[in-house]
Amino acid sequence: MSISFDVQRTAEGGGRRAALTLPHGVVETPVFMPVGTAASVKAVEQGVLEKIGPENRGAQIILANTYHLYLRPGHELIARAGGVHRFMSWERPMLTDSGGFQVFSLSSLRKVTQDGVEFRSHLDGSKHFFSPEHSMDVQIALGADIAMVFDECVEHPATYERTRDSMGLTHAWAQRSKDHFELHKHRVPWHEALGGATQSLFGIVQGGMYVDLRKESADRLVEMDFPGYAIGGLAVGEPREVTREMIARTLEWLPKDKPRYVMGVGYPDEIEEYAKMGVDMMDCVLPTRAGRHGLVFARDADGVVVRMNIKRKEYAEDPGPIDASCGCMVCARYSRAYLRHLFVSGEPLGLTLNSVHNLHFYLATMERVRADIAGTARSHSTL
Amino acid sequence: MSISFDVQRTAEGGGRRAALTLPHGVVETPVFMPVGTAASVKAVEQGVLEKIGPENRGAQIILANTYHLYLRPGHELIARAGGVHRFMSWERPMLTDSGGFQVFSLSSLRKVTQDGVEFRSHLDGSKHFFSPEHSMDVQIALGADIAMVFDECVEHPATYERTRDSMGLTHAWAQRSKDHFELHKHRVPWHEALGGATQSLFGIVQGGMYVDLRKESADRLVEMDFPGYAIGGLAVGEPREVTREMIARTLEWLPKDKPRYVMGVGYPDEIEEYAKMGVDMMDCVLPTRAGRHGLVFARDADGVVVRMNIKRKEYAEDPGPIDASCGCMVCARYSRAYLRHLFVSGEPLGLTLNSVHNLHFYLATMERVRADIAGTARSHSTL
Ligand SMILES: [Zn+2]
Ligand SMILES: [Zn+2]
Numbered sequence: 001m002s003i004s005f006d007v008q009r010t011a012e013g014g015g016r017r018a019a020l021t022l023p024h025g026v027v028e029t030p031v032f033m034p035v036g037t038a039a040s041v042k043a044v045e046q047g048v049l050e051k052i053g054p055e056n057r058g059a060q061i062i063l064a065n066t067y068h069l070y071l072r073p074g075h076e077l078i079a080r081a082g083g084v085h086r087f088m089s090w091e092r093p094m095l096t097d098s099g100g101f102q103v104f105s106l107s108s109l110r111k112v113t114q115d116g117v118e119f120r121s122h123l124d125g126s127k128h129f130f131s132p133e134h135s136m137d138v139q140i141a142l143g144a145d146i147a148m149v150f151d152e153c154v155e156h157p158a159t160y161e162r163t164r165d166s167m168g169l170t171h172a173w174a175q176r177s178k179d180h181f182e183l184h185k186h187r188v189p190w191h192e193a194l195g196g197a198t199q200s201l202f203g204i205v206q207g208g209m210y211v212d213l214r215k216e217s218a219d220r221l222v223e224m225d226f227p228g229y230a231i232g233g234l235a236v237g238e239p240r241e242v243t244r245e246m247i248a249r250t251l252e253w254l255p256k257d258k259p260r261y262v263m264g265v266g267y268p269d270e271i272e273e274y275a276k277m278g279v280d281m282m283d284c285v286l287p288t289r290a291g292r293h294g295l296v297f298a299r300d301a302d303g304v305v306v307r308m309n310i311k312r313k314e315y316a317e318d319p320g321p322i323d324a325s326c327g328c329m330v331c332a333r334y335s336r337a338y339l340r341h342l343f344v345s346g347e348p349l350g351l352t353l354n355s356v357h358n359l360h361f362y363l364a365t366m367e368r369v370r371a372d373i374a375g376t377a378r379s380h381s382t383l
Numbered sequence: 384m385s386i387s388f389d390v391q392r393t394a395e396g397g398g399r400r401a402a403l404t405l406p407h408g409v410v411e412t413p414v415f416m417p418v419g420t421a422a423s424v425k426a427v428e429q430g431v432l433e434k435i436g437p438e439n440r441g442a443q444i445i446l447a448n449t450y451h452l453y454l455r456p457g458h459e460l461i462a463r464a465g466g467v468h469r470f471m472s473w474e475r476p477m478l479t480d481s482g483g484f485q486v487f488s489l490s491s492l493r494k495v496t497q498d499g500v501e502f503r504s505h506l507d508g509s510k511h512f513f514s515p516e517h518s519m520d521v522q523i524a525l526g527a528d529i530a531m532v533f534d535e536c537v538e539h540p541a542t543y544e545r546t547r548d549s550m551g552l553t554h555a556w557a558q559r560s561k562d563h564f565e566l567h568k569h570r571v572p573w574h575e576a577l578g579g580a581t582q583s584l585f586g587i588v589q590g591g592m593y594v595d596l597r598k599e600s601a602d603r604l605v606e607m608d609f610p611g612y613a614i615g616g617l618a619v620g621e622p623r624e625v626t627r628e629m630i631a632r633t634l635e636w637l638p639k640d641k642p643r644y645v646m647g648v649g650y651p652d653e654i655e656e657y658a659k660m661g662v663d664m665m666d667c668v669l670p671t672r673a674g675r676h677g678l679v680f681a682r683d684a685d686g687v688v689v690r691m692n693i694k695r696k697e698y699a700e701d702p703g704p705i706d707a708s709c710g711c712m713v714c715a716r717y718s719r720a721y722l723r724h725l726f727v728s729g730e731p732l733g734l735t736l737n738s739v740h741n742l743h744f745y746l747a748t749m750e751r752v753r754a755d756i757a758g759t760a761r762s763h764s765t766l
Contacts, residue, residue, distance in 0.1 A: 039724065043731040047712065073724045077700060081720060089716045317460060329430065333472045337464060341422065341456045348426040348731055 003146075003200040003227050005259050005280075009374055014251065014278035017373040020259055022093045022145035023190065023197040024085060027060045029259065030275035030373075032366045033095060033283040034059050034359050038068045039078075039088040042288045043351040044359065046090050052356060053363030054327065061093040061145075063283045066138055067102030071121050071128075075141035083143030083189035094144040095283070097263070098135045098177075098204075101232075104153045112152065114169065132176040136184065136201075143189045144199065148230060149177035151204045156236040163208035170206045171220050177201065178224055202228040202261060209242055211249055218253035228259040231279075235265045244273070251278045268297055268305045268365050275369045287362050291354030294343045297361045298323035310354065315340040328360035386529075386583040386610050388642050388663075392757055397634065397661035400756040403642055405476040405528035406573065406580040407468060410443045412642065413658035413756075415749045416478060416666040417442050417742055421451045422461075422471040425671045426734040427742065429473050435739060436746030437710065444476040444528075446666045449521055450485030454504050454511075458524035466526030466572035477527040478666070480646070481518045481560075481587075484615075487536045495535065497552065515559040519567065519584075526572045527582065531613060532560035534587045539619040546591035553589045554603050560584065561607055585611040585644060592625055594632055601636035611642040614662075618648045627656070634661045651680055651688045651748050658752045670745050674737030677726045680744045681706035693737065698723040711743035 007018040020027040034041045034049065041049055041062060050058035064084055069075060081087040085094060100117075103110065107119035107128075116131030135150035151170040154163055178201060185198040203226035207213030221229060231250050234243050247262060254260050261281035262274055271282050290296070294311045308315075308322065321331035322339065330339075330353045342350030390401040403410040417424045417432065424432055424445060433441035447467055452458060464470040468477060483500075486493065490502035490511075499514030518533035534553040537546055561584060568581040586609035590596030604612060614633050617626050630645055637643050644664035645657055654665050673679070677694045691698075691705065704714035705722065713722075713736045725733030 038728045038730055039721070040728075040730045040732045043735075045732060045735060046716070068728075072728055073699065073720075077720075080700060081702065081718070087718075087721055087724075089718075089721065316456065317463060319464065333429070335464070335470075335472075337456075337460075338422070338470055338472065341470075345421045345423075345451075345455055347421055347423045348734055349423045349428060351731055352426075352428060352735070 002198045005228070005257065007257065010256075010278075011276070011373045013276050015276040015369065015373045016256075016278055016280065017370055018259070018280060020280070022061075022200070023194045024091060024093045024145050025060070027093055028370060029280040030366055030369055031060055031281055032271055032362045033061050033063045033281060034362075035065070035283055035285045035288065036062045036088070036090075037065045037285070038072065039064055039084055041355075041359070042292065043348070043355050044288070046088065048329075048356060049090075049359075050092075052328070052360050054367040059092070059359070059363065061095060061281075062090065063095045063097065064088075064142065064144060065102060066096045066099035066135065066142065067106065069096075069142055070099060070138050071123055075138040079141035079143070079189050083141075085143065085190070093146075095146040095281075096139050096142050096144040096148065098148040098150040099130055099138065100135070100151050101153050101264070103130055112169075114172070116150075117152075132173040133180040136177055136180040140181070140184055140188050140199065146228065147181065147199045147201050149174040149201060149203050149226075151206060151232060153233055153236075154206070154208055156208070156238060158208055160210055160213075163206075163210055163213055167206045167208075167213055167217050170204070171217070174203050174221060175224060178203075178226070200227045202226055202230050202259075204230040204232040204263075205250055205254075206233050208233060209238055209246065211246075214246060214250050215253055218250055222253070222255060226258070228261060229254050230261040230263050232263050234262065240270070243270075244277075247274055247279065248277055268362060271362065272365055272369055275366065276372070287358035288355045291356075291358045292351045294350075294354065296322050296339075296354050296357055299325060310336065310339050310350075311343050312340070322357050323361070326357065326361060327364070328357050330354075330357040330360075385581045388611070388640065390640065393639075393661075394659070394756045396659050398659040398752065398756045399661055399663065400753055401642070401663060403663070405444075405583070406577045407474060407476045407528050408443070410476055411753060412663040413749055413752055414443055414664055415654055415745045416444050416446045416664060417745075418448070418666055418668045418671065419445045419471070419473075420448045420668070421455065422447055422467055424738075424742070425675065426731070426738050427671070429471065431712075431739060432473075432742075433475075435711070435743050437750040442475070442742070442746065444478060444664075445473065446478045446480065447471075447525065447527060448485060449479045449482035449518065449525065450489065452479075452525055453482060453521050454506055458521040462524035462526070462572050466524075468526065468573070476529075478529040478664075479522050479525050479527040479531065481531040481533040482513055482521065483518070483534050484536050484647070486513055495552075497555070499533075500535075515556040516563040519560055519563040523564070523567055523570050523582065524572070529611065530564065530582045530584050532557040532584060532586055532609075534589060534615060536616055536619075537589070537591055539591070539621060541591055543593055543596075546589075546593055546596055550589045550591075550596055550600050553587070554600070557586055557604060558607060561586075561609070583610045585609055585613050585642075587613045587615040587646075588633055588637075589616050591616060592621055592629065594629075597629060597633050598636055601633055605636070605638060609641070611644060612637050613644040613646050615646050617645060623653070626653075627660075630657055630662065631660055651745060654745065655748055655752055658749065659755070670741035671738045674739075674741045675734045677733075677737065679705050679722075679737050679740055682708060693719065693722050693733075694726050695723070705740050706744070709740065709744060710747065711740050713737075713740040713743075
């Protein structure tokens, strides 16, 4: 079986507790997916990633970036190595994005036509071309459990006309992605090893900040019939109320029996909020990127999320952990004073420990949401 | 008990198998000590360091640098935190150097007088002064199990006269170090918690590359009666035969019932050779520094140490581990191809994994030497 999505319980607010079964394992949703850009969740070893989070159960699914792996080490090399799971030694579920977002945000000299996007590598300036068909070939070679359609990401803010035209292109590309994927999905490196299983291709709803375009996009994507749907083009600089409204509205138009994924969000309180609204999957570089900048998340006495800057002088002699209610290996062992020292001294271990704590914090947050929805909520202090 | 050294067996070549008991635990010698410059073995988490090496027994003792910790975060801060063990959450034995070597190699504008050394910080140019007495105060505040006398390290090459004069200063400073240490050793942060135990202060033999000066230095230090002796001023650019000769000769003049420590060496085959000659303790930044530069150690089919440059193109699609005979967590899980990708992509995980393998390689090498000496040798492929 390549994918199944079994909704076990839906709470009043719309949040659902479900089991998403993929070729590399079962994911309990709502789920947060750590980002492993270049086939590594930055500064965190896979063995640690397998034990992070409540009850040492580890990250259930991680994301890798198609654009980065295409450029280096190359998707064909990864296919020859057996796919990205085997290449990086991560045997649990994975998801790849389409490469579109990075092409639009990292590369230079982009030229978009109906056919696809020509761009220059941010690494060496070399020229490349991504079409929906090419993105599918690259993602099939990488072999994550879930692949994403190739879409155009509009800049923010964008006019109604610009957003509508871009959405039209995204829809045409979604159909081409699906057609090409269906023809070639049996080429995934583990097809035979996993009993004929294939990847699953998710569609992406666009439409910018315009509700009627979002509706049109959702309807059009649902017509195409994907096994899961992402809501793209959010968290690009718009106010948070707008993000929330776009998500809330779009969720209404997506099938209730399919996983729904919001890409690239967000802060811990955001992922909690969206999960309770009915979003099943989210990913974000924030826990690891913030960690590398010395920013760590904690909860105050009221359970409210606070962001601490570990390099602040006030922590220089603080013997306590980042968050006394956190059950992570960092909070169990290391003081704020030591973490501050590592960060101020530029010690690589500081990046690792901050990232591990933040990832645990995100996974524990989602565990709590899952328990809330399932009606088996426990205090966050036990996670 | 603050220190005991129990020689269990001496092999024909002079190598000895012994147990060195310190306030924070027992160290089986000969031992290699990973270097944790700024209270962190670079890029390696303490929990990993506790499990590295044969049979997951971990590093037995690590070193921290007095110069670095004095400048940042400051020895008084560390003393208030309970000492360096508690500060960094490492409960096994530790050793601090005297700060002398870094003052002479890293800082600028040094001015050496009979009293001590004035220097400027390599971090911010601020002015500092280290005397034997100050080095003792700093090391007592840090609270490693073993402290080192403050010595002058001559440049290499140095004339006979320059070396002799420097040695004279080193001897005067050794006596002053010892006198000050004896008066103040009860101030170590864990003095009461560990039942009145104190640190142990080791002497350092100098004398450059001149055998008669080495003899004079060894005799003078032994007169002062230290619980252990280091051979300093080696591996500063001299040919390896000279290093070996200086070690071999100096070992003859040092008491057989005290631990003997060669500072700052070396390659895996060197540490093996010196251990078999009767050196009990060694430290070196090489395994971690080489790892951060993409250099990893392995053994060829004949057991000879080879140094691999993991970023070489030939490893790009190599599915094998760094060293098939290595029992480390990196070789158990990750391919050369993946390690090359991490390194080439600048992923922090690459530094960690290379360092972990190299440290394991060093610890496994010493485990084999210990087994050889004890007459219970096993193949290195089981380590
Ligand atoms: Zn934590
Ligand atoms: Zn290894």
